Amino acid sequence: MGVGIAIVAARAGFTVRVFDTSSEALDRAHEQTADFLKKSVARGKLSPSDRDATLARLIGSTRIADLADCEFVIEAIYENLTAKHDLFGQLDQVCPPETIFASNTSTISITEIAAGSGRADRFVGMHFCLPAQLMRLVEMSPGLNTSDETWRAAWAFCEALGQKPVATSDTPGFVLNYFLIPYHNDAIRLVEQGVASPADIDIAMKAAMGYPMGPFELLDLVGADTQKLLCDAMFGLTNEKRAACPPLIRRMIAAGHLGKKSGRGFHHYDDSKMFGA
Amino acid sequence: MPVNVIITGRSRSFPKDVPPMPGSGTVLAGTAAADVISGAAKACLDFVAVELNNECLGDHIGLDADPIAARIVGFARFRLGTADPSNLIELVSMDWTDEDAVAAAKAAFEGGGFVVACCADRPGRIVNRLIRPYFNAVLRRLDDGLASAADMDKTLMLGLGYPEGPNALLARTGLADHHEVTAVLEGALGDNDFTPARRAQIAWQRASK
Numbered sequence: 001m002g003v004g005i006a007i008v009a010a011r012a013g014f015t016v017r018v019f020d021t022s023s024e025a026l027d028r029a030h031e032q033t034a035d036f037l038k039k040s041v042a043r044g045k046l047s048p049s050d051r052d053a054t055l056a057r058l059i060g061s062t063r064i065a066d067l068a069d070c071e072f073v074i075e076a077i078y079e080n081l082t083a084k085h086d087l088f089g090q091l092d093q094v095c096p097p098e099t100i101f102a103s104n105t106s107t108i109s110i111t112e113i114a115a116g117s118g119r120a121d122r123f124v125g126m127h128f129c130l131p132a133q134l135m136r137l138v139e140m141s142p143g144l145n146t147s148d149e150t151w152r153a154a155w156a157f158c159e160a161l162g163q164k165p166v167a168t169s170d171t172p173g174f175v176l177n178y179f180l181i182p183y184h185n186d187a188i189r190l191v192e193q194g195v196a197s198p199a200d201i202d203i204a205m206k207a208a209m210g211y212p213m214g215p216f217e218l219l220d221l222v223g224a225d226t227q228k229l230l231c232d233a234m235f236g237l238t239n240e241k242r243a244a245c246p247p248l249i250r251r252m253i254a255a256g257h258l259g260k261k262s263g264r265g266f267h268h269y270d271d272s273k274m275f276g277a
Numbered sequence: 278m279p280v281n282v283i284i285t286g287r288s289r290s291f292p293k294d295v296p297p298m299p300g301s302g303t304v305l306a307g308t309a310a311a312d313v314i315s316g317a318a319k320a321c322l323d324f325v326a327v328e329l330n331n332e333c334l335g336d337h338i339g340l341d342a343d344p345i346a347a348r349i350v351g352f353a354r355f356r357l358g359t360a361d362p363s364n365l366i367e368l369v370s371m372d373w374t375d376e377d378a379v380a381a382a383k384a385a386f387e388g389g390g391f392v393v394a395c396c397a398d399r400p401g402r403i404v405n406r407l408i409r410p411y412f413n414a415v416l417r418r419l420d421d422g423l424a425s426a427a428d429m430d431k432t433l434m435l436g437l438g439y440p441e442g443p444n445a446l447l448a449r450t451g452l453a454d455h456h457e458v459t460a461v462l463e464g465a466l467g468d469n470d471f472t473p474a475r476r477a478q479i480a481w482q483r484a485s486k
């Protein structure tokens with residue numbers, strides 16, 4: 001996820017320091033970025049000189065001290081509050097006081113992460129969509145202590161990235177995941193109850209609502225393992241029964257039917273060609 | 278040979294023209310369609326398709342296997358409130374319905390240019406089972422101040438490629454209709470995720486005055 005955000009910022013003309021504790025992850029990020037930008041050139045979306053300039057603006061590092069000159073930091077590490085507090089605590093020591101911190105968290109409260117950052121007034125939520133380098137939406141949420149000045153600056157920065165910010169409150173799942181996770185679970189329960197097959201449900205939702213993808217096509221991209229993590233986080237926070245992980249997801253994970261990445265999920269895949277729907 | 282279409286009373290699926298559908302069967306549409314089922318079923322065609330509104334097929338043909346009723350399927354063309362009907366036909370069968378009858382009805386509707394999704398005979402079929410709790414959640418969270426209606430819609434359109442956000446869609450097609458459908462499903466399923474949201478209740482009360 002972090003790689004996509006870094007591409008967005010570099011493409012928009014900002015110098016970006018890509019920090020990861022793992023050098024292998026940095027190498028992978030570099031490869032993915034070069035690959036993506038190469039495809040953008042091949043599709044006529046980017047000139048070769050813009051590709052070179054974008055790549056030159058991305059500077060990888062495994063040393064947190066290299067972030068000392070950053071004016072804006074967007075965090076996209078593991079979805080774990082302690083790990084995020086630990087990182088922001090270090091960043092608070094390294095970065096100047098005026099640097100704004102943002103988190104790309106999907107489920108953790110912005111106010112809670114900000115509380116461990118040493119600068120809760122200069123902290124915002126910036127939730128990008130996967131794949132960030134293609135999706136323009138960013139759900140922006142202020143924590144309880146975010147200052148108006150920080151909010152305005154972060155909003156302007158998001159627009160300067162060429163993204164489309166929308167304001168949401170700091171509540172579990174913000175807008176997108178709050179609605180999407182239970183909707184997907186409801187669809188899985190229809191299959192569990194024998195109401196219809198995944199293929200028929202996908203056909204129905206696309207034809208009735210004009211949605212570009214059926215719930216199972218999307219779930220197979222998200223992955224059964226990720227859906228379970230999202231459910232566990234959302235149900236733990238909201239206690240809403242529609243967010244609870246359906247038993248079928250657990251069985252699919254045990255059987256290795258994770259979705260497109262494993263060749264089989266609710267649909268079967270062969271050479272990334274989709275069957276079933 | 279085209280399918281024989283009989284419309285008795287007002288039909289939500291076919292408010293205007295019915296496209297010609299190939300096959301040997303009868304489509305019974307309209308509010309009084311169920312009254313003529315048994316006569317049509319005895320005519321020995323490949324299938325009889327009876328239009329359903331918010332009720333189940335079992336309400337008309339019972340739950341027990343029956344050789345004549347085995348060629349009867351239910352159908353509904355999905356339609357949200359006052360919007361034009363969609364191109365989707367939800368085709369409903371019992372676990373004892375003749376498979377050939379289901380296949381013949383599916384082929385007839387597809388031959389008429391519709392997209393067909395098959396499902397079991399359960400309240401709300403597929404689409405209402407999925408979108409009604411979703412719409413209720415949207416209406417509830419709007420009350421909670423999660424985001425403005427416009428921002429919620431924008432998020433779902435940008436994030437998921439929806440052609441229209443749920444708030445605009447409900448405003449356009451009628452919150453009172455959402456109330457009508459969800460109230461039936463809440464009764465049938467006993468699940469409070471279908472309890473009409475406050476905004477829908479108000480729209481319903483005002484529309485009923």
Ligand SMILES: NC(=O)c1ccc[n+]([C@@H]2O[C@H](COP(=O)([O-])OP(=O)(O)OC[C@H]3O[C@@H](n4cnc5c(N)ncnc54)[C@H](O)[C@@H]3O)[C@@H](O)[C@H]2O)c1
Pocket residue numbers: 001002019020021022025075076077078079080083087104105106107127128129130
């Ligand atoms: N994957 C998605 O669909 C998605 C979408 C939106 C938001 N998010 C959010 O983005 C964040 C990251 O998700 P992901 O799926 O990319 O995770 P991931 O596990 O794929 O990647 C996390 C990266 O962070 C690095 N890392 C871990 N601890 C670090 C530290 N202390 N300092 C620097 N680097 C560290 C890891 O080496 C790894 O490369 C999470 O908060 C998640 O909720 C994910």
